[in-house]
Amino acid sequence: MAExxxxxxxxxxxxxxxxxxxxxxxxxxxxLEAATGEEAxxxxxxxxxDVIILDLGLPDMDGVEVTRRxxxxxxxxxxxxxxxxxxxxxxxxxxxxxxDYLTKPFGVGELTARVRVALRRSAAPEAExxxxxxxxxVDLAKRNVLKQGQAVNLTPTEYDILRMLVxxxxxxxxxxxxxxxxxxxxxxxxxxxxxxxxxxxxxxxRKLEPDPSRPHFIxxxxxxxxxxxTT
Amino acid sequence: MAExxxxxxxxxxxxxxxxxxxxxxxxxxxxLEAATGEEAxxxxxxxxxDVIILDLGLPDMDGVEVTRRxxxxxxxxxxxxxxxxxxxxxxxxxxxxxxDYLTKPFGVGELTARVRVALRRSAAPEAExxxxxxxxxVDLAKRNVLKQGQAVNLTPTEYDILRMLVxxxxxxxxxxxxxxxxxxxxxxxxxxxxxxxxxxxxxxxRKLEPDPSRPHFIxxxxxxxxxxxTT
DNA sequence: AAAAGACTTCAAGAATCTGTCAAGAAACCG
DNA sequence: CGGTTTCTTGACAGATTCTTGAAGTCTTTT
Numbered sequence: 001m002a003e004x005x006x007x008x009x010x011x012x013x014x015x016x017x018x019x020x021x022x023x024x025x026x027x028x029x030x031x032l033e034a035a036t037g038e039e040a041x042x043x044x045x046x047x048x049x050d051v052i053i054l055d056l057g058l059p060d061m062d063g064v065e066v067t068r069r070x071x072x073x074x075x076x077x078x079x080x081x082x083x084x085x086x087x088x089x090x091x092x093x094x095x096x097x098x099x100d101y102l103t104k105p106f107g108v109g110e111l112t113a114r115v116r117v118a119l120r121r122s123a124a125p126e127a128e129x130x131x132x133x134x135x136x137x138v139d140l141a142k143r144n145v146l147k148q149g150q151a152v153n154l155t156p157t158e159y160d161i162l163r164m165l166v167x168x169x170x171x172x173x174x175x176x177x178x179x180x181x182x183x184x185x186x187x188x189x190x191x192x193x194x195x196x197x198x199x200x201x202x203x204x205x206r207k208l209e210p211d212p213s214r215p216h217f218i219x220x221x222x223x224x225x226x227x228x229x230t231t
Numbered sequence: 232m233a234e235x236x237x238x239x240x241x242x243x244x245x246x247x248x249x250x251x252x253x254x255x256x257x258x259x260x261x262x263l264e265a266a267t268g269e270e271a272x273x274x275x276x277x278x279x280x281d282v283i284i285l286d287l288g289l290p291d292m293d294g295v296e297v298t299r300r301x302x303x304x305x306x307x308x309x310x311x312x313x314x315x316x317x318x319x320x321x322x323x324x325x326x327x328x329x330x331d332y333l334t335k336p337f338g339v340g341e342l343t344a345r346v347r348v349a350l351r352r353s354a355a356p357e358a359e360x361x362x363x364x365x366x367x368x369v370d371l372a373k374r375n376v377l378k379q380g381q382a383v384n385l386t387p388t389e390y391d392i393l394r395m396l397v398x399x400x401x402x403x404x405x406x407x408x409x410x411x412x413x414x415x416x417x418x419x420x421x422x423x424x425x426x427x428x429x430x431x432x433x434x435x436x437r438k439l440e441p442d443p444s445r446p447h448f449i450x451x452x453x454x455x456x457x458x459x460x461t462t
Numbered sequence: 463a464a465a466a467g468a469c470t471t472c473a474a475g476a477a478t479c480t481g482t483c484a485a486g487a488a489a490c491c492g
Numbered sequence: 493c494g495g496t497t498t499c500t501t502g503a504c505a506g507a508t509t510c511t512t513g514a515a516g517t518c519t520t521t522t
Contacts, residue, residue, distance in 0.1 A: 090341050114325060117325050427510085490496080
């Protein structure tokens, strides 16, 4: 069957559950397994799954955090599966970037139906999680930034800005868009934060650009915002 | 906020439930209502909702059938809401094209979270308005202007004018329309600004036209305004 | 053909926006 | 708690853009 090319990553720390899901889905899909959050994150990169089924109760990391980390670089559909039935858990997971939330126990039929929904949708094109140009390489999945093969140390804020730029490489991001994505929608339209943004971009350039005074990667669009050059 | 432009169509035959949902969602979204399947189908056309919340138990038509009919022409996210808790109902609805399935009773928080998920997804792939003619390419989504493949540096004002022209390519834009869209309605009818407009158009031509003295793209309609040639 | 009106071009000062440095405050980590 | 990193803020120089005036060009009208 050609369908077997579709890969599903099952993340759950309990082996019996993994085996159960493997048995349920294995007939139609290729099933990858991960038992911890770290494992899930790395397998999401290496295994290139088409759907991720994620249990919230992991030993090393909360499932919501895993979701958040994944969403930094990919739109792979995430179906959260958990014994937690409280509404607040569902909301937190969904707002963190999950596409669906099933409460255990659930029927296999419903799960596969929701997997089909996720697959049906993911015909859409996906942004590249890796940006490369000349000596600069940004890998959003690994959270790596290399300049001439050397790791570059970025502060969280700097990385957030760079991630935004990479996710919209080639497009102009307005000051407001950048500020909102980094400091929240609360503080948009504030001159203070415009300045903050400029300082951070300046720092970014100093760390990334060969010649910060004549930017090669992060170019200014006067009066508007910044853009990551692709060409 | 302008966010109220997002429209949600609530389909349920019970008025109390419609009122409840309207109250729950009305603060953030514009809520449209339909009580029957037929009404839902016609409102999906006329109301152009961004999300549809659909009850399965309608008097004239089964909700699954409504879903199927909608999917014949649109990908508007459909969140099914039903008292039916059997797995087969869920599977049928999801496979018919629904994006999500909630069993009544449900929490408002969860519903709005799932609405956000649906909106988040459909917000992603936006149509890119692009204008191309000969050597000139204007990409409004990227805010890019290329002349013979080379990026052209436009000032914010110049870009605003060009954007207006592209958005109404082929049509004549009066001086007043252009001035109003760029400097606000306050200063329309002012001779000062008419001049300003001319200066900016002149600069635009110098940057875009092969021969600024004989405009190929931005042509003057004497006494009226300017027009972007499409042919 | 001259005149009037409309449009275009050029140039320079004013206003605004942007980049950089540096130092104190705050947060983080062991 | 001490040390380190990161964040925030202010000041200032530099660059870009906006605005305005004057002069030149084109078109239409008389």
